[in-house]
Amino acid sequence: MTDDPRSAGAPTLEDVARAAGVSRATVSRVVNGVRNVDPVIQEAVRRAVSVTGYTPNRAARSLVTRRADAIALVVSGAGVEPETARADSGTGASAQGEGEEHRDGGGTGDGAGTGTRSGGRAFGKDEDSGGGSGSFTAQVFADPFFGRVVTGVVDYLRPRGMHPVLMFAETSRAREEVVAYLRQGRADGALVVSTHAEDPLPGLIADAGLAAVLYARPARPVPVSYVDLAHQDGARLAAEHLLDRGCRRIATISGPLDVPAGHARLTGFQDTMARHGHPYVPVVEGRFTQESGERAMERLLAEHPDLDGVFAANDLMALGACHVLREHGRSIPGDVAVVGFDDSSAALACRPPLTTVRQPVEGMAAEMTRLLLDRLARPDGPVTSVIFEPELVVRGSA
Amino acid sequence: MTDDPRSAGAPTLEDVARAAGVSRATVSRVVNGVRNVDPVIQEAVRRAVSVTGYTPNRAARSLVTRRADAIALVVSGAGVEPETARADSGTGASAQGEGEEHRDGGGTGDGAGTGTRSGGRAFGKDEDSGGGSGSFTAQVFADPFFGRVVTGVVDYLRPRGMHPVLMFAETSRAREEVVAYLRQGRADGALVVSTHAEDPLPGLIADAGLAAVLYARPARPVPVSYVDLAHQDGARLAAEHLLDRGCRRIATISGPLDVPAGHARLTGFQDTMARHGHPYVPVVEGRFTQESGERAMERLLAEHPDLDGVFAANDLMALGACHVLREHGRSIPGDVAVVGFDDSSAALACRPPLTTVRQPVEGMAAEMTRLLLDRLARPDGPVTSVIFEPELVVRGSA
DNA sequence: CTGAAAGCGCTAACAG
DNA sequence: CTGTTAGCGCTTTCAG
Numbered sequence: 001m002t003d004d005p006r007s008a009g010a011p012t013l014e015d016v017a018r019a020a021g022v023s024r025a026t027v028s029r030v031v032n033g034v035r036n037v038d039p040v041i042q043e044a045v046r047r048a049v050s051v052t053g054y055t056p057n058r059a060a061r062s063l064v065t066r067r068a069d070a071i072a073l074v075v076s077g078a079g080v081e082p083e084t085a086r087a088d089s090g091t092g093a094s095a096q097g098e099g100e101e102h103r104d105g106g107g108t109g110d111g112a113g114t115g116t117r118s119g120g121r122a123f124g125k126d127e128d129s130g131g132g133s134g135s136f137t138a139q140v141f142a143d144p145f146f147g148r149v150v151t152g153v154v155d156y157l158r159p160r161g162m163h164p165v166l167m168f169a170e171t172s173r174a175r176e177e178v179v180a181y182l183r184q185g186r187a188d189g190a191l192v193v194s195t196h197a198e199d200p201l202p203g204l205i206a207d208a209g210l211a212a213v214l215y216a217r218p219a220r221p222v223p224v225s226y227v228d229l230a231h232q233d234g235a236r237l238a239a240e241h242l243l244d245r246g247c248r249r250i251a252t253i254s255g256p257l258d259v260p261a262g263h264a265r266l267t268g269f270q271d272t273m274a275r276h277g278h279p280y281v282p283v284v285e286g287r288f289t290q291e292s293g294e295r296a297m298e299r300l301l302a303e304h305p306d307l308d309g310v311f312a313a314n315d316l317m318a319l320g321a322c323h324v325l326r327e328h329g330r331s332i333p334g335d336v337a338v339v340g341f342d343d344s345s346a347a348l349a350c351r352p353p354l355t356t357v358r359q360p361v362e363g364m365a366a367e368m369t370r371l372l373l374d375r376l377a378r379p380d381g382p383v384t385s386v387i388f389e390p391e392l393v394v395r396g397s398a
Numbered sequence: 399m400t401d402d403p404r405s406a407g408a409p410t411l412e413d414v415a416r417a418a419g420v421s422r423a424t425v426s427r428v429v430n431g432v433r434n435v436d437p438v439i440q441e442a443v444r445r446a447v448s449v450t451g452y453t454p455n456r457a458a459r460s461l462v463t464r465r466a467d468a469i470a471l472v473v474s475g476a477g478v479e480p481e482t483a484r485a486d487s488g489t490g491a492s493a494q495g496e497g498e499e500h501r502d503g504g505g506t507g508d509g510a511g512t513g514t515r516s517g518g519r520a521f522g523k524d525e526d527s528g529g530g531s532g533s534f535t536a537q538v539f540a541d542p543f544f545g546r547v548v549t550g551v552v553d554y555l556r557p558r559g560m561h562p563v564l565m566f567a568e569t570s571r572a573r574e575e576v577v578a579y580l581r582q583g584r585a586d587g588a589l590v591v592s593t594h595a596e597d598p599l600p601g602l603i604a605d606a607g608l609a610a611v612l613y614a615r616p617a618r619p620v621p622v623s624y625v626d627l628a629h630q631d632g633a634r635l636a637a638e639h640l641l642d643r644g645c646r647r648i649a650t651i652s653g654p655l656d657v658p659a660g661h662a663r664l665t666g667f668q669d670t671m672a673r674h675g676h677p678y679v680p681v682v683e684g685r686f687t688q689e690s691g692e693r694a695m696e697r698l699l700a701e702h703p704d705l706d707g708v709f710a711a712n713d714l715m716a717l718g719a720c721h722v723l724r725e726h727g728r729s730i731p732g733d734v735a736v737v738g739f740d741d742s743s744a745a746l747a748c749r750p751p752l753t754t755v756r757q758p759v760e761g762m763a764a765e766m767t768r769l770l771l772d773r774l775a776r777p778d779g780p781v782t783s784v785i786f787e788p789e790l791v792v793r794g795s796a
Numbered sequence: 797c798t799g800a801a802a803g804c805g806c807t808a809a810c811a812g
Numbered sequence: 813c814t815g816t817t818a819g820c821g822c823t824t825t826c827a828g
Contacts, residue, residue: 022799023800024822025799025824036797041798059820059821060821068457163563163579166562183408186468348688423814426807426808459805
């Protein structure tokens with residue numbers, strides 16, 4: 001029984017109630033915009049609220065409403081798996097193993113103080129630094145893709161007064177943490193962006209009966225909504241464009257084949273090429289990074305010096321390919337036409353700007369968010385998924 | 399009095415206590431790792447916890463501990479200011495007016511839904527789309543800088559079991575929301591990255607007595623810790639390098655002069671040049687975007703066709719400058735040497751790779767996070783700030 | 797339309 | 813070392 005009115009802490013409902021001369025219940029009603037409150041009292045309460053500088057305590061509210069009014073945005077992927085060694089889930093079938101270094105520098109994180117100097121190094125082999133430590137987080141943000149996802153999610157959430165909690169889940173430990181986080185009720189649901197197929201997270205979440213929506217269809221079916229792109233159609237657009245402009249010796253730099261999008265873009269491309277009389281298309285597997293695109297292009301050029309068209313499964317690799325082509329004296333699109341995929345910022349960072357297949361990432365992310373919020377509002381609504389159609393954006397490179 | 403043991407909801411302390419045959423307090427102690435608990439009972443409790451599948455309810459815990467164990471990562475900037483019209487806070491002093499367009503595209507943000515397709519357009523003039531809608535969020539992520547900040551923050555937070563809530567505050571409305579969010583106790587403190595001087599957010603947060611640490615020193619002094627880079631020193635390194643390699647007709651593309659970093663990098667550069675006998679350096683103001691770098695370079699080239707060295711205040715602009723130089727037949731670094739700033743991913747995306755001044759963003763962000771956590775642990779500890787030293791990274795462009 | 801009262805699940809004194 | 817007892821601040825029946 002603290003009979004003392006002015007305590008140290010932040011003002012509570014009680015304080016406002018006292019100031020307005022009403023009960024806590026009434027203040028609560030006004031604050032939550034419940035009807036059935038006399039306009040006069042309503043006004044009095046409002047005044048009391050601003051006088052006291054009251055702000056509702058979220059923990060208390062959540063405790064009773066059982067809602068956090070927050071959602072998690074989690075990037076899930078293979079990444080470094082300390083315990084599982086390397087989860088190199090068979091680098092697909094057809095392609096060549098690339099032998100890309102997957103290991104990274106220290107990572108800024110862990111230990112004691114970061115000291116005062118910068119974090120890790122890694123990435124470039126010869127060049128040492130390079131604007132990104134090797135952590136999973138850094139790898140994720142190295143691709144403009146993720147920034148676009150965040151943009152779409154945030155722009156959808158903000159007008160609704162919500163903000164995403166950013167989480168990463170590349171190890172089984174981290175995945176457990178995500179599940180725990182949700183189970184603790186810190187977030188009402190999760191938006192998960194998987195960078196690899198076979199990602200166990202969607203399954204874990206579904207098993208725990210937690211709400212989630214995925215970006216990209218999960219490898220093994222899970223009763224969870226998702227948004228995805230018609231990757232094959234996108235690859236078809238690229239193939240047709242290259243063919244239409246007269247290219248006849250076309251090659252492709254695929255994405256990692258253990259990533260559904262990588263796989264789909266390749267098969268979509270191959271299928272279309274085959275249908276147009278090109279059953280064999282030279283392909284080198286990349287890792288969706290600029291550097292892997294460069295290496296792949298070097299290789300393609302070495303094995304097929306006469307090629308006149310290249311489809312890279314994303315813009316970053318296309319950008320790398322362009323660099324290599326130019327270094328080898330090939331003009332773009334004169335000698336070799338190049339088509340990318342995504343229409344990310346890399347497309348405009350390239351000279352000439354890339355002709356590319358647009359993936360409306362922001363819109364897809366917004367839709368994903370809408371689906372999650374829908375589901376939170378109607379927990380037993382149907383599990384619906386949305387597939388977006390890509391479109392060709394013609395610029396200078398092809 | 400729910401005498402019924404097995405209710406529908408998630409298991410609570412009570413359930414675990416019953417299962418283990420002890421009191422709630424004891425379970426709480428075990429769960430929170432408090433010593434003074436008989437090892438035997440401890441084991442029994444642990445077993446009960448896993449049997450029941452217990453997960454502590456965060457809201458309940460936060461309600462009593464008064465800690466959210468969460469922090470906000472907020473990007474604050476000018477952005478589109480519906481209410482305040484344009485906050486063009488005097489374009490600095492020394493420099494030349496330039497008349498560079500400072501306004502941006504519409505901004506998806508505010509209004510109702512984002513629709514289902516991607517966000518706005520904007521940015522490119524001729525090319526329309528381009529991997530980034532015009533929202534503040536999109537603009538933020540268009541620069542690799544922010545992804546690096548997130549990386550540094552997340553990598554520091556993760557080992558400590560914390561995750562950042564992402565917020566943007568480019569309008570006064572959004573700023574109020576950030577303050578409200580903190581006051582509601584949803585986050586214990588904020589990491590704020592201001593993209594403009596005169597940002598009122600730090601002041602608002604300080605006035606509200608909330609914990610925060612800033613990236614970059616605030617324009618008007620605020621009793622809040624911050625991390626920053628010795629921008630002037632960085633610019634000096636760039637100037638000296640250009641001079642050392644024999645350049646004599648050097649120009650610079652500055653950042654926005656109303657951004658402290660932009661201003662400091664310019665004055666640092668000018669001072670060093672002056673000290674070496676070059677009191678007048680051609681300068682064109684850019685906006686830290688690739689496109690503005692291109693435009694600035696076009697102009698510089700038109701006015702000073704004989705220049706042999708360029709310092710761009712960030713890598714994105716340096717990249718744009720390189721494109722333009724090459725288009726004008728200038729070889730890099732043969733005809734013109736180019737030095738960038740930041741050592742972001744754009745530095746390696748450039749051909750030749752950029753010689754640049756490294757800003758250890760990830761490390762700075764980690765330090766910023768450490769400072770915040772420190773302060774949360776010791777609320778009345780001293781307000782300390784850390785200034786990082788940049789270093790020159792020599793690559794191919796100069 | 798408003799107030800009284802009962803908790804939500806957890807931690808933290810305070811006894812034992 | 814363990815159990816009892818108060819609440820943390822809010823929403824929400826349930827009466828009036």
